[in-house]
Amino acid sequence: MVMQTLILQENKRLEFQTLKDKERSLKERNRLGQFATPPVLAEEIVRYVLSLSDVNPAKIRFFDPAFGTGAFYSAFLKMMKNRSFQQACGIEIDPAYFEAAEHVWGQSHLRLECGDFTRLTPPEEQEKFNFVVCNPPYVRHHHISPEDKKRHQNFADHLGIKLSGLAGLYCYFMLYTDAWLEKNGLSAWLIPGEFLDVNYGTGIKKYLKERVSLLRIHRFSPDDVQFTDALVSSAVVVFKKVRPSGDHNAEFSFGGGIFHPQERHEVPIHQLSINGKWSKLLGKKSNTASKTVLLGDLFEIKRGLATGDNRFFILSREELEQHQLDHREDFFTPILPSPRFMRQTIIESDENGIPVLDNPLFLLNCSLPLATIRWNHPQLVKYLEQGEKEGIHHKYLCVHRQPWYSQEKRSPAMFYCSYIGRFSKHREHPFRFILNHSNAIVTNSYLAMYPKQELSVKLQDKDNQLFLLDFLNSLPPETLLNEGRVYGGGMYKLEPKEMAEVDVTSAAEKLGMLQDVSRQAMLF
Numbered sequence: 001m002v003m004q005t006l007i008l009q010e011n012k013r014l015e016f017q018t019l020k021d022k023e024r025s026l027k028e029r030n031r032l033g034q035f036a037t038p039p040v041l042a043e044e045i046v047r048y049v050l051s052l053s054d055v056n057p058a059k060i061r062f063f064d065p066a067f068g069t070g071a072f073y074s075a076f077l078k079m080m081k082n083r084s085f086q087q088a089c090g091i092e093i094d095p096a097y098f099e100a101a102e103h104v105w106g107q108s109h110l111r112l113e114c115g116d117f118t119r120l121t122p123p124e125e126q127e128k129f130n131f132v133v134c135n136p137p138y139v140r141h142h143h144i145s146p147e148d149k150k151r152h153q154n155f156a157d158h159l160g161i162k163l164s165g166l167a168g169l170y171c172y173f174m175l176y177t178d179a180w181l182e183k184n185g186l187s188a189w190l191i192p193g194e195f196l197d198v199n200y201g202t203g204i205k206k207y208l209k210e211r212v213s214l215l216r217i218h219r220f221s222p223d224d225v226q227f228t229d230a231l232v233s234s235a236v237v238v239f240k241k242v243r244p245s246g247d248h249n250a251e252f253s254f255g256g257g258i259f260h261p262q263e264r265h266e267v268p269i270h271q272l273s274i275n276g277k278w279s280k281l282l283g284k285k286s287n288t289a290s291k292t293v294l295l296g297d298l299f300e301i302k303r304g305l306a307t308g309d310n311r312f313f314i315l316s317r318e319e320l321e322q323h324q325l326d327h328r329e330d331f332f333t334p335i336l337p338s339p340r341f342m343r344q345t346i347i348e349s350d351e352n353g354i355p356v357l358d359n360p361l362f363l364l365n366c367s368l369p370l371a372t373i374r375w376n377h378p379q380l381v382k383y384l385e386q387g388e389k390e391g392i393h394h395k396y397l398c399v400h401r402q403p404w405y406s407q408e409k410r411s412p413a414m415f416y417c418s419y420i421g422r423f424s425k426h427r428e429h430p431f432r433f434i435l436n437h438s439n440a441i442v443t444n445s446y447l448a449m450y451p452k453q454e455l456s457v458k459l460q461d462k463d464n465q466l467f468l469l470d471f472l473n474s475l476p477p478e479t480l481l482n483e484g485r486v487y488g489g490g491m492y493k494l495e496p497k498e499m500a501e502v503d504v505t506s507a508a509e510k511l512g513m514l515q516d517v518s519r520q521a522m523l524f
Helices: 002-022 026-032 039-052 071-080 095-105 146-158 169-180 199-211 317-322 370-376 378-389 453-458 462-473 477-481 496-500 504-510 514-523
Strands: 061-064 087-092 111-114 129-134 181-192 213-219 234-240 249-256 261-268 299-303 314-316 332-335 361-364 415-418 420-422 433-436 446-451 485-487 491-493
Touching (some): 002 071, 039 071, 039 129, 039 234, 061 071, 071 129, 087 095, 095 111, 129 169, 146 169, 169 199, 299 496, 314 317, 370 378, 433 462, 446 453, 446 496
Parallel strands (some): 129 181, 213 249
Antiparallel strands (some): 249 261, 299 446, 332 361, 420 491, 485 491
């Protein structure tokens, strides 16, 4: 009878969840970070945490600070199998989801509160919880108000944790919950796996390494997106609130489910670096070979230019003609289109340095005072005035430039690499290297690779240029992916510092050409 009641409640909960989700656009739910936990995953997480608990079931005090409609609570009731427990509490900030949860669980053994969890006063020691599970709101940093961000950072500072301004709300949620969790209590978090690699994840990794005993991190395969409405690669983090012992080991697993991962192994906690990429311990083999040649040894690598508004500052020849502007003027620079529109691997040049493309593009980059432009270039003034009417000069990057229509100075690079990409039916590699013979620069959808002096001398020989292009595009995907980061749906990304760490010696060894590459790298 009890199980039948639970099934009815869960069905009712799912109906409310679907209804409330449809009442808001995906864009709005993205802004609020509202992504419901899939029922099967909620059950797996709760079952796993219960398997770790040594607390008498009758003494369990359940808590979910981002309750939603109660996916974890529903899973908890099911996994408890009619056994009694001491207490259950949930917090939900959104009145609509709170109302739905009350309709479902109003008659159950649950204390539910509507409010902002980050502003609530933690309970007294004897009232704290020993079983915390949470899928915190995935609110990105730019959707957090400056006032709230400052408040959150001050709270983290009191814990001795420094969190970057780029941290999402889920990072703060984990730290706020520390005051609600009793000593030796268990806590499980379903969060974006990006914290394992990104710089803003350093504070969370410090918390997991030093303030609690990290028990398990399971990262789902990037191709196995847990949330159909959010492109994030998810991880489950489980820990006990007690300082780790010197010989404590944490379990890392990857792929498959929590109980049946594709890979799993233990790592001594003292070997974890809060500045390191923890994803390398999750489904990525460590490269123990000696690193003799890194891309950073051969190239200075920079992200491409951020224009402030590509639509306004980047113009085709047709658009230039429409506004009676001349691309031959000094304030126009050739620029490559987005990687998704680039088919060529080698960019040839005409006699003026313009890339030979079907529709070449030009970047407006003028540092002349407006008065000078008004006197000498009346058509450009008209175009700039049109931009001001559209509010381009008030955009973030433009506001911080003098004059607002100027750009950061960049010189063309000999090699470019797409900045972000994914595998597909038509592409066996998420990244692509391009050899550039033109004067074109690139936007920040590319990485620009400037050969260092020794390499630059060697690349005066076109055969060396072609050799290096073929070599870069022949790098096995894992060689690059081991240094980068991954998002849901198999989206991969490389920052300049990450690209610089790519071990080209290892890649050459896999291709059976270690001797040649080592020799060429030395000669370069």
